[in-house]
Amino acid sequence: MKLSQKMKVNCIASLLLTGVSASASAVDLEFYFPVAVGGAAADTIQALTDEYVAANDGVNIDAVYAGSYGDTVTKALTASRGGKPPQLSVILSVDMFTLIDEEVIMPFDSLVKTDDDKAWLESFYPAFMENSQTGGKTYGIPFQRSTPVLYWNKEAFAEAGLDPDTPPATWEETIEMGKKLVKKDADGNVSRWGVRIPSSGFPYWLFQGLTTQNDVILANSDGNETYFDDPKVAEALQYLVDLSMKHEVMAPGIIEWGATPKAFFEGQTAMMWTSTGNLTNVRKNAPFDFGVGLLPGNKRRGAPTGGGNFFIFADSTDEQKAAAFDFVKWISQPAQSAKWTIATGYVAPRADTWETDEMKAYTADFAPALVARDQLEFAVAELSTYENQRVTGIFNDALAAAITGTKSVEEALAEAQKNAEAILKDYR
């Protein structure tokens, strides 16, 4: 009795307190977010969401940690099929076509009304927008975006008689320097490799660095055609295979992503290619002086972009859409964006974020953070097509087959192209 009376009093009190603003127009949003790089990201998203809710009466945002990128898209699609989609979610930018195909997301264009909104939409780096737009419409807003960069061990470079401040700038230099950097122990076993390009799980991402450098793209921007059997793609794959098989500057077989930073810290490789998402990790744990640079080029410099975008779900009320849009606009403002980048290492997706005092202080203290931004000029869209997971799955299998030597480069790529074609022909 006592308890229920107390509750009633509380209810009435809170109704009176919030009466005016909450009236009938309280908007509830459900917001799914993935975490790919550890604890700080989740806490930062929660803190930013809380800050927004506190400043905006009548909007409630329930930020739900939804697991990895893969888990998040699975959850969002399952919830949509069950008729209860989130209103807002951060999902891998490459899943855009899948989400369009499932008819669960809506373009931002219908929400963009004022000139301010238009200017905002144009404030993001074009490299990040390539994965966010198709058919002249914008479906995603860049948020936790990254790009792979080259990390090198300056001590190992000095030991091998190389200039510790000059990383390889081309494919050939990677081989030349790599050969000098390979170190063998008394038994003739390699104790330090020259370079490490991880290939487990999703080899296509870093491989896309190589194809971009070889001046070829893997898929069109409509997401319904792939070019896996292009001779330039084969050339890039042959180079990757040769790094291990012919030039012996990289460990043979599939190389694990997760163990790559550790192998770098342990001095088992003098260089590694991995995401900018590892910057903070390497900064904290590398027991030697290290450098961060652009990926080496061949015909040109090049790298893919990666990471997650904001998507607004179509099956929401107009109020919810407007509120979700407002939240996305707010969180991508330089002040919030800077906080996010400093906490996680993700690349700030707008030029004006880099101009904030916080970011200037951060990059003055830690210059490597700027490398990712500078590389954006050469970056292209991450491989993304309709039925993206299936098509990239096929491509990953082909890359793995070539890397492990079970199929020749040409054979693997021709097969992948044939299988991708069979899936994508329905989308033209």
Add this chain to the structure above:
Amino acid sequence: MIHRREWVYGWLFLSPALLFLFTFTHYPAASTIISSFFSTPKGRRPAKFIGLENYQTLIQDEVFWKVLGNNFWFALGTIPISVGLALLMALWVNSHLKGTTLSRIAFFAPTVLPLIAVANIWLFFYTPGFGLIDQFRSGLFGLPAINLLGNPDTALAAVIVVAIWKEAGFFMIFYLAALQSIPPVLREAADVEGASSFYYLRKILLPLLMPTTLFVSVNAVINSFRLVDHIFVMTDGGPDNASSLLLFYIYETAFKYWQTGYAATLTVVMLILLSILAIGQFFLFDRKIHYQ
């Protein structure tokens, strides 16, 4: 009247089990079979009846045949070794030697640990260069680094080892319970008759353990289709599907590729396989089993 009331009681007792059985076993199985004849719904396009098209896709799907083959080797690799090992460990910890409690704990520990956590530990064991196995190899024998998970020839064997390590201790518990329920008079009688230990094992212990062996091997067969958690962590089915198993492929098809119609078809194949195996085991083994 009395008859009728008993009939009602009967159904009342059955109903909780039946309810669960129908909700979680029979209904999903039936709806899976139905879905396997339909296309995958996309957005506002509903699923449409396509007859045997999914099954034709299946026959032409190279990856399906590859994972089926992998699953065969996985079963062949895990079942006999884990059951045999379980029996050996049970005989060992059932003897009255010193330190049996410690070995019981050691043997059973893998069962208690979650497979995902265990897979991460094994991932470290297998890591080329600085993993446990390579540290031994280079430290003791001066051998070069070995990339067990990154090589299609060894990846499947590497995940088989983890599965054996995981389930042998679990099966040991059943054997241990069975061994402890065997009356000691049999041993005494055998001693009086002058039977050797090996003879006692072969003619008395093993036949008496047959019901447990049946139970354990049915479980081992089911596990050989079910134990895929570690594959998510260790290889993701790679390289080039070398370590992918049927259930893992079904998950990928359904929840990564969103080909739910085709995933239902794959599931039907798995259902049929499991049914054949279970029926086969009961018929083959049952004749040779002596129930006390």
